[in-house]
Amino acid sequence: MTxxxxxxxxxxxxxxxxxxxxxxxxxxxxxxxxENITLAPSDSAGLGRVLxxxxxxxxxxxxxxxxxxxxRPAFAAYEIGVFTATAMSVGALFFVLLFHITNAAWSTTxxxxxxxxxxxxxxxxxxxxxxxxxxxxxxxxxxxxxGIKPGDHLMDHKAGYLNTTFFIAxxxxxAGIWSFLALRMRGWSTEQDKSGDRWLSRRMRFNSGWGILAxxxxxxxxxxxxxxxxxxxxxxxxxxVYFFAACAFSSTALLAIVFAWxxxxxxxxxVITPEHTHDLGKLMFAFTVxxxxxxxxxxxxxxxxxxxxxxxxxxxxxxxxxxxxxxxxIVMHFLLxxxxxxxxxxxxxxxxxxxxGVLMILAHAIDMTYIVQxxxxxxxxxTVGLASWWVIxxxxxxxxxxxxxxxxxxxxxxxxxxxxxxxxxxxxEHKNYV
Numbered sequence: 001m002t003x004x005x006x007x008x009x010x011x012x013x014x015x016x017x018x019x020x021x022x023x024x025x026x027x028x029x030x031x032x033x034x035e036n037i038t039l040a041p042s043d044s045a046g047l048g049r050v051l052x053x054x055x056x057x058x059x060x061x062x063x064x065x066x067x068x069x070x071x072r073p074a075f076a077a078y079e080i081g082v083f084t085a086t087a088m089s090v091g092a093l094f095f096v097l098l099f100h101i102t103n104a105a106w107s108t109t110x111x112x113x114x115x116x117x118x119x120x121x122x123x124x125x126x127x128x129x130x131x132x133x134x135x136x137x138x139x140x141x142x143x144x145x146x147g148i149k150p151g152d153h154l155m156d157h158k159a160g161y162l163n164t165t166f167f168i169a170x171x172x173x174x175a176g177i178w179s180f181l182a183l184r185m186r187g188w189s190t191e192q193d194k195s196g197d198r199w200l201s202r203r204m205r206f207n208s209g210w211g212i213l214a215x216x217x218x219x220x221x222x223x224x225x226x227x228x229x230x231x232x233x234x235x236x237x238x239x240x241v242y243f244f245a246a247c248a249f250s251s252t253a254l255l256a257i258v259f260a261w262x263x264x265x266x267x268x269x270x271v272i273t274p275e276h277t278h279d280l281g282k283l284m285f286a287f288t289v290x291x292x293x294x295x296x297x298x299x300x301x302x303x304x305x306x307x308x309x310x311x312x313x314x315x316x317x318x319x320x321x322x323x324x325x326x327x328x329x330i331v332m333h334f335l336l337x338x339x340x341x342x343x344x345x346x347x348x349x350x351x352x353x354x355x356x357g358v359l360m361i362l363a364h365a366i367d368m369t370y371i372v373q374x375x376x377x378x379x380x381x382x383t384v385g386l387a388s389w390w391v392i393x394x395x396x397x398x399x400x401x402x403x404x405x406x407x408x409x410x411x412x413x414x415x416x417x418x419x420x421x422x423x424x425x426x427x428x429e430h431k432n433y434v
Contacts, residue, residue: 079131090247
């Protein structure tokens with residue numbers, strides 16, 4: 001097999017007979033018993049119904065909030081929920097691609113759940129499509145550049161990029177690339193469970209090469225279009241990286257919750273060990289620090305540059321109640337997870353790590369609120385502020401409830417680990433030395 005030299009060391013170092021012997025060993029491995037690595041529908045049906053019910057109630061209350069406070073606050077609440085969920089799936093896709101391109105053998109046992117979270121990107125894009133349609137039909141609710149008439153010098157200057165046709169085309173590109181990568185990566189992985197074709201690992205690694213570059217570009221431009229684009233005058237050279245940091249931060253938090261739940265169900269015993277949760281905790285800690293670094297760096301550069309188009313973002317958010325929300329964000333998004341995760345103790349304790357994960361997802365939702373909600377009041381004489389807090393909460397619960405329901409179904413639809421991945425034996429024996 002001359003082409004084996006271009007593949008991973010774990011795959012190229014063995015011939016077909018040795019590989020088959022490894023598969024035979026996995027089939028007789030007690031840890032890989034079906035009851036340990038599969039989730040029966042009955043084990044997840046109850047939680048799925050609760051999540052779907054919470055989602056329905058949350059979305060219904062969001063609609064009620066539209067009658068109480070007006071369409072714009074309710075629409076903003078929906079957007080906060082959608083971007084919170086989308087970021088988690090985008091972050092999960094990043095890690096799937098990263099695990100393949102770096103040939104990270106230790107990650108094999110945790111990768112399937114990252115694939116499941118990433119595979120919800122088509123659902124997220126469907127929810128974003130609702131935002132696109134609503135913005136176009138209303139002539140710009142939060143994306144107010146859609147309602148700017150010709151004659152505004154800055155808008156005229158940016159019209160080549162900020163126009164409805166190109167905006168819709170870009171969204172189609174984002175949705176297409178993300179959905180293709182997420183579904184194909186999970187599809188090849190589950191196909192390998194059945195066929196045992198080790199060269200599917202090579203295919204996934206090859207596609208991760210171009211995929212991670214495409215994902216980096218589309219993630220940045222998605223954040224420009226849907227978040228930074230809420231104020232067409234504002235720009236930040238670090239905005240794409242800021243959103244990416246939020247994606248990676250929130251996805252690792254969600255996975256900590258998923259693994260704690262699966263372990264509490266008696267699944268993945270001995271497959272997901274303290275060694276694996278320790279490394280997952282390291283990723284959570286790393287992107288806590290990375291988000292803090294990027295958030296401070298963005299603020300510092302805007303403060304130092306003192307350009308009106310940049311500073312207006314923070315000047316507006318230095319008024320109440322956004323100033324208070326910003327302080328809460330600093331504590332919950334950086335300080336608390338930093339000091340909680342700096343020790344190795346919570347990293348090796350799945351329930352404790354999951355509790356920190358809940359805190360991190362809440363912080364991520366506050367981050368999305370800090371970005372989106374102030375735009376409800378921008379340029380308005382009758383401000384809402386955080387008076388519509390229950391609408392924000394209902395929008396968040398509504399979207400995440402539906403998102404969680406489909407995630408539970410994804411988890412139960414296939415084995416909980418890639419059962420015939422060439423690197424699985426190495427992953428089962430993974431040890432931490434730091």
